[in-house]
Amino acid sequence: MAQSESITAAIKTTATEQIAAIQAGALDARELFDAYRERAAADPNNAFTWVASETPAELPAASTPLAGLPVAIKDLFCTEGVPSQSGSKLLEGYLPPYTATAVQKLIDAGSTSHGKTNQDEFAMGSSNENSAFGAVLNPWDPSRVPGGSSGGSAAAVAAGQAPWALGTDTGGSIRQPAAFCGLVGLKPTYGSVSRFGMIAFASSLDQAGPITRSVADAALLLSHMEGKDPRDMTSIGLREPIEVPTRTDLTGLRIGVPEELSGEGIDPGVRASFEAALEQAKALGATISTIHLPNAPHALSAYYVLAPAEASSNLSRFDGVRYGNRLEAEDGSLIGMYTRTRTEGFGAEVKRRIMLGTYALSAGFYDAYYGRAQQVRTKIVEDFADAFSQVDLIATPTAPTTAYELGAKSSDPLSMYLGDFCTVPMSLAGIPAISIPSGLADGLPVGLQLAGPAFSENLILGAAHALEQAIGFDTAGAIR
Numbered sequence: 001m002a003q004s005e006s007i008t009a010a011i012k013t014t015a016t017e018q019i020a021a022i023q024a025g026a027l028d029a030r031e032l033f034d035a036y037r038e039r040a041a042a043d044p045n046n047a048f049t050w051v052a053s054e055t056p057a058e059l060p061a062a063s064t065p066l067a068g069l070p071v072a073i074k075d076l077f078c079t080e081g082v083p084s085q086s087g088s089k090l091l092e093g094y095l096p097p098y099t100a101t102a103v104q105k106l107i108d109a110g111s112t113s114h115g116k117t118n119q120d121e122f123a124m125g126s127s128n129e130n131s132a133f134g135a136v137l138n139p140w141d142p143s144r145v146p147g148g149s150s151g152g153s154a155a156a157v158a159a160g161q162a163p164w165a166l167g168t169d170t171g172g173s174i175r176q177p178a179a180f181c182g183l184v185g186l187k188p189t190y191g192s193v194s195r196f197g198m199i200a201f202a203s204s205l206d207q208a209g210p211i212t213r214s215v216a217d218a219a220l221l222l223s224h225m226e227g228k229d230p231r232d233m234t235s236i237g238l239r240e241p242i243e244v245p246t247r248t249d250l251t252g253l254r255i256g257v258p259e260e261l262s263g264e265g266i267d268p269g270v271r272a273s274f275e276a277a278l279e280q281a282k283a284l285g286a287t288i289s290t291i292h293l294p295n296a297p298h299a300l301s302a303y304y305v306l307a308p309a310e311a312s313s314n315l316s317r318f319d320g321v322r323y324g325n326r327l328e329a330e331d332g333s334l335i336g337m338y339t340r341t342r343t344e345g346f347g348a349e350v351k352r353r354i355m356l357g358t359y360a361l362s363a364g365f366y367d368a369y370y371g372r373a374q375q376v377r378t379k380i381v382e383d384f385a386d387a388f389s390q391v392d393l394i395a396t397p398t399a400p401t402t403a404y405e406l407g408a409k410s411s412d413p414l415s416m417y418l419g420d421f422c423t424v425p426m427s428l429a430g431i432p433a434i435s436i437p438s439g440l441a442d443g444l445p446v447g448l449q450l451a452g453p454a455f456s457e458n459l460i461l462g463a464a465h466a467l468e469q470a471i472g473f474d475t476a477g478a479i480r
Contacts, residue, residue, distance in 0.1 A: 064110025100197025179447020
């Protein structure tokens, strides 16, 4: 079905603008849903693992907060009766009997899902090349990765296949894909959004958040996702309601730039874009100063002990008995069934992290690796607390590079892990951070990261909105 000119134009606007048009009667919600569903089904970037076969008979009323606007959902969110496979062959075709809290809250606010998005298997990866359902392509340049693990969500929004999307961030898996795809990605304070119904990677780090075309969109989506959930004992919600930001200046705001996360290892084009964004912040009235996070250089090492350790525990349930597609052994033995199920069901990166985590938790090495990594995590928390006694927000590049070519780092896991250098410290500390586009380097998007103390989402969103308006990046630049 050919799209009307009004729908084609609407797809290049933000979700907030689309909702306003639907509620004003200037845009038809059903026609818009049809258009997004058709674009998702075409899927030139392999961003989706499932797309609705038809538009629901009844969409939520235009008077609801989200006005029936569709949302793309990362594959690891359980959605009742819809394939929820976490990018893994082991869960291929799994249809959960319940819906994740974060997804249900969006449905209750008047949204609905038109598709599930591709991801790195069990959220383990930084490029979305680790999916059992194939690599996702970056809409800005299909020869390059979209980032990971929420690469499908980012690619879908960047390509105009969804107005916004739900992702998860364990060490940067919302922020880095948002940076690579020229979008806004927000990792909220740990515990602000329920993890119930999320297929776990590392339970003390996983957090759900939005990937959107504007900071206002991110604020709106988060406002309907957050909240305490009795089914998630780590869920605490936010201390104050999320406000859609309107700030236009940064007068009086103190922004710190950590030397450890903005110096060596940052590509020249990324550095130039970052420094230009800092000049914009100064022009808006902010005070910029150099600060220090002395233990930040150790964050990546600590993360790649702690996250795999938690993964080895969480993924033990996927054995073909409790969860997962069972593959029987030729000799009919139980151990043989476990071995074949996990050997053929898990991909190489997941196996690598399970083995790393199991080793770190083993009796002879627990204190030397896991215990020491927890001590480093505590030091990082203390570093941030000290920094926020001096400044209001911290700014860094989101990633040290722009999107790299498909296959460029898949044979060198350590090189790929280094892409999380700027995002992992915030995850270990459990603090909120947002990535917004700061410009282009060699024709590819660059991300600027702003982080604040726990529960400072409104402060971060306000500052990000002011900078976003000043920078003026076209987040519809990859829509064709």
